[in-house]
Amino acid sequence: MSSKISVLVIATLGAISALISAQTLPDFSGVYRPINAFGPAGGGGGRAGAPQPAARPAPGQPLPPPTRTAPLSDGSRGRAADAPQLTPEYMAKWQAISKARIAGDTSSDNTARCLPPGMPAMMNMAYGMEVMQTKDKITFFSELNDALRRVYLDGRKPTQKVLDDPTYAGYSTGHWEGDTLVVDTVALRDNSYIEGFSPHSDQMTVRERIRFVENGILEDRITVNDPKALLKPWETVKRYRRAAPGDDQLREFACAEGIEHAK
């Protein structure tokens, strides 16, 4: 009798626990703005800070002239301390790209040519991010270049066909560990960048741990593995703030309209 009661109690507790965990899975859905997208917390990669915010002048006084228009992104100050540590082969590639960029050559700038930023650089989300979440799939959309990635949560795994067909966003599968979404991304093209313009190989994989760290603040802890391009795995942390009412819509990007052939 008592063993029957024990079984019943355990079964009931199990059911309640499953119900609670199902109900308490966080919902990341919504629009977010990056916190310090290009600053120190935004990872390295050779960028040198965000544009200076306009200072508030004293009443009646004109604003001082701006000191820069955009982050310095040609590598002319070398690599940031927290940039990915590249192998000699890939450091040589970075140096060649930097030399061209310093000379004003824009051919290495993928997003300026309307290509997707690719993973993991996409998670900078400089112009804003929209997350759409269901039980089986979570989708991340970037206003910058209208880039999109899907994370499958239904237990599917990348097939050989998927692995043979790399893309900019790659192929992402995820699962929940408590309140944290753990995402693995494979099948990435090698003509995008890890961050800034740090190059990578076709063997790069990305693991993310995504969770709310406080109310309305979403965090993505990113670990990049690449046995050919990196001396050791590169880690970076991105944070995003849920957009305030009135500032919670993304705009169409339609990059191709500025390209000559699209006119």
Next chain:
Amino acid sequence: MKLRTIVSLVVVLSVIAMTRVGVGAHHSNVAFAVETVLEAKGVVKEWQWTNPHTWLIMVVDDGKGGKAEWAMEGRAPGVLTRAGWSPKVLKPGDQITVHYSPSKDGSKVGMIARVTFPDGRILPNAPPGD
């Protein structure tokens, strides 16, 4: 006669090429000396509200009694909307002062830091708090 036709054609094509003023050739911060900011005063000729970047075509006094056409590249419509801009915020004939970073190649192309109207209104290149 034939040579004259060819010369005319070349002149016409060159003028067409020059009127483009490099628009579409940049689209990247890398093309500009981003840590240098200069000032240009002039008149709006055209305001192009396009992705990936906006373009402000303006006629600038060259300081020698002449005028020169410049193409000033702005950020994308989405981020500029959040900074207070719109497709109608600049109109042909508007008098403006533009702070800009010059092109590394020395062409008459700049990247916009901000635009100031004669009444002191300012259009910044980033939304408040960004």
